[in-house]
Amino acid sequence: MSAHAAGPHDTDWTTPAETSHFRTTPSYAQTLAYLERLQQAAPGKIKLETFGITPRGRPMTVVIASSDGTFTPEAARAAHKPIVLLQAGIHPGEIEGKDAGLMLLRDIAVTDKYPHLLDRVVLVYIPVFSVDGHENSSPYNRINQNGPERMGFRAQSQYLNLNRDYIKADAPEMQAWLKLWQKWLPDFLIDVHTTDGADYQYDLTWYTEDPHKLDPAIDAWQHKTIVDEAMPAYEKHGHLASIYLEFKDGRDPRKGIENFGSGPRFSTGYAALQNRPALLIETHMLKSYAVRVYAVYDLVHLLLEDIDRDPGALLAATAKADADTIARAQDPTARVPLTFKLDPVPTPYELKGYAFTQTHSEISNDIWIQYDPTRPQTYRIDNWNKLLPDLSITPPAAYVVPGEWTSIIQKLDEHGIAYRRIGHPMKQVDATAYRLDDPQWASKPFEGRLMLRSFTLRAVPTEVTLPAGSVIVPMNQRAANVAIALLEPQAPDSLLRWGFLNAIFETKEYGEPRVLEKLARDMLAKDPKLKTEFEQKLHDDPAFAADSRARLAFFFERSPWYTVQNVGAYPVLRLDAAQLGILGTK
Numbered sequence: 001m002s003a004h005a006a007g008p009h010d011t012d013w014t015t016p017a018e019t020s021h022f023r024t025t026p027s028y029a030q031t032l033a034y035l036e037r038l039q040q041a042a043p044g045k046i047k048l049e050t051f052g053i054t055p056r057g058r059p060m061t062v063v064i065a066s067s068d069g070t071f072t073p074e075a076a077r078a079a080h081k082p083i084v085l086l087q088a089g090i091h092p093g094e095i096e097g098k099d100a101g102l103m104l105l106r107d108i109a110v111t112d113k114y115p116h117l118l119d120r121v122v123l124v125y126i127p128v129f130s131v132d133g134h135e136n137s138s139p140y141n142r143i144n145q146n147g148p149e150r151m152g153f154r155a156q157s158q159y160l161n162l163n164r165d166y167i168k169a170d171a172p173e174m175q176a177w178l179k180l181w182q183k184w185l186p187d188f189l190i191d192v193h194t195t196d197g198a199d200y201q202y203d204l205t206w207y208t209e210d211p212h213k214l215d216p217a218i219d220a221w222q223h224k225t226i227v228d229e230a231m232p233a234y235e236k237h238g239h240l241a242s243i244y245l246e247f248k249d250g251r252d253p254r255k256g257i258e259n260f261g262s263g264p265r266f267s268t269g270y271a272a273l274q275n276r277p278a279l280l281i282e283t284h285m286l287k288s289y290a291v292r293v294y295a296v297y298d299l300v301h302l303l304l305e306d307i308d309r310d311p312g313a314l315l316a317a318t319a320k321a322d323a324d325t326i327a328r329a330q331d332p333t334a335r336v337p338l339t340f341k342l343d344p345v346p347t348p349y350e351l352k353g354y355a356f357t358q359t360h361s362e363i364s365n366d367i368w369i370q371y372d373p374t375r376p377q378t379y380r381i382d383n384w385n386k387l388l389p390d391l392s393i394t395p396p397a398a399y400v401v402p403g404e405w406t407s408i409i410q411k412l413d414e415h416g417i418a419y420r421r422i423g424h425p426m427k428q429v430d431a432t433a434y435r436l437d438d439p440q441w442a443s444k445p446f447e448g449r450l451m452l453r454s455f456t457l458r459a460v461p462t463e464v465t466l467p468a469g470s471v472i473v474p475m476n477q478r479a480a481n482v483a484i485a486l487l488e489p490q491a492p493d494s495l496l497r498w499g500f501l502n503a504i505f506e507t508k509e510y511g512e513p514r515v516l517e518k519l520a521r522d523m524l525a526k527d528p529k530l531k532t533e534f535e536q537k538l539h540d541d542p543a544f545a546a547d548s549r550a551r552l553a554f555f556f557e558r559s560p561w562y563t564v565q566n567v568g569a570y571p572v573l574r575l576d577a578a579q580l581g582i583l584g585t586k
């Protein structure tokens with residue numbers, strides 16, 4: 001399909017998807033060609049920039065759009081204009097956001113449909129985030145989805161899912177995104193997807209993070225803007241929208257919906273750590289591509305209209321959230337939740353679904369649900385979307401990362417975390433260390449990594465000498481919650497959990513059995529209590545008793561030959577306010 005090979009003086013602004021009547025979606029080259037035409041036609045309103053290069057060497061393009069040529073973050077801030085980051089194609093098979101974005105930019109910049117939409121807000125628009133995935137196009141990339149004819153692949157070219165990569169940032173695309181994020185520090189993120197799952201009437205579902213994951217100012221702005229204003233207006237436009245629908249049992253929607261989990265690895269979860277509101281849009285995969293593109297077009301238009309009407313409210317919310325996080329460092333009673341659980345008390349929800357049948361399948365030997373989209377039906381179901389904090393910690397005043405842990409410091413840099421390096425050794429510093437035991441890894445890789453599934457942890461007060469080059473990460477910074485998510489071992493997407501620190505669990509020197517035989521005898525002779533303990537374990541633990549290596553290891557692990565190896569010592573230390581204060585004066 002060749003949409004418009006015409007030059008900048010062509011007056012036909014039909015987008016490639018519109019030209020095909022939404023049968024197809026344009027290639028990246030066609031997408032960029034259309035955007036370049038827009039830029040040539042309206043250079044005072046549209047500016048294209050490259051913000052990264054994909055692993056396959058393709059440019060990552062971002063469009064800056066504004067009524068009056070406010071094209072830099074500095075200019076946006078000087079003009080008190082909030083910055084909205086709209087991203088499409090993080091999952092490039094789910095590409096409505098790209099085609100809706102082209103139409104919306106056209107209607108802002110050249111057709112005069114919405115000439116004032118960006119008077120008081122700056123739009124930063126990524127038409128395709130996962131460019132390599134987008135170009136890996138096939139009719140078979142989305143089995144659950146109704147068109148377009150061909151679509152991109154979920155992972156980028158290194159088989160990484162960018163919407164699980166926000167914290168670990170393994171993908172070059174994510175590293176480029178993080179730089180873009182820090183450059184613009186957007187006030188609001190909109191991330192556009194297509195859902196999988198059940199059939200129902202809604203053409204779009206949406207998700208925002210639970211209030212417990214957000215600063216109250218962010219939660220209040222989201223609620224007012226999305227729930228109170230944009231969604232009612234959206235339904236007046238003829239759309240049916242719902243909160244995100246994660247069914248407890250895909251075989252029976254009557255059993256209710258629950259929170260899908262999210263977390264720091266996801267776009268909205270990451271924005272929450274950054275004190276920014278974020279909206280996940282999921283168009284419904286079974287609606288026609290035209291319906292899905294217009295669903296995104298209309299919602300983004302209404303959101304921008306809303307923000308343009310009251311830009312100060314958004315700026316005030318993000319400023320307040322940042323100030324709250326910085327001020328929290330002065331509060332010794334502050335707690336930060338790391339993990340969340342479902343609130344056991346559901347709320348009622350009215351699901352606009354379809355009638356369905358459930359038959360026993362001889363193929364799966366399970367229930368086969370089949371929806372009848374000609375028979376709309378409303379169900380009163382339970383909604384378990386509300387979360388409660390599960391595991392919470394008291395944040396330190398600062399973390400200390402040893403200078404040799406360059407892989408950790410590199411992640412701090414990628415996330416724009418502020419820190420300072422000490423120039424000379426500091427002696428007799430009281431810190432809190434973590435000792436980690438019983439590590440268990442996942443049995444299969446996830447996103448290219450073997451995650452640390454579980455471990456035990458205890459905090460150990462310790463007096464240390466911090467060598468020159470140690471990195472002090474203070475918590476009185478606006479991105480403190482990102483640092484906590486990276487460095488606190490029990491955080492669900494901590495660097496420890498993603499496997500960045502697996503080496504700390506390895507022994508580097510072992511004892512030869514013939515040597516340990518002697519060591520064991522020497523230890524038993526000196527320590528009658530150890531003898532009792534050993535005999536008890538032989539009695540209580542038949543697997544241990546049957547494992548001659550484990551029996552020798554029992555002694556090795558209680559000897560200085562082992563403890564000197566410091567197995568399980570988490571290298572990142574915590575400092576409290578008094579310790580940090582002393583450090584500041586040294």
Ligand SMILES: [Zn+2]
Nearest residue numbers: 091094193194
């Ligand atoms: Zn998706």
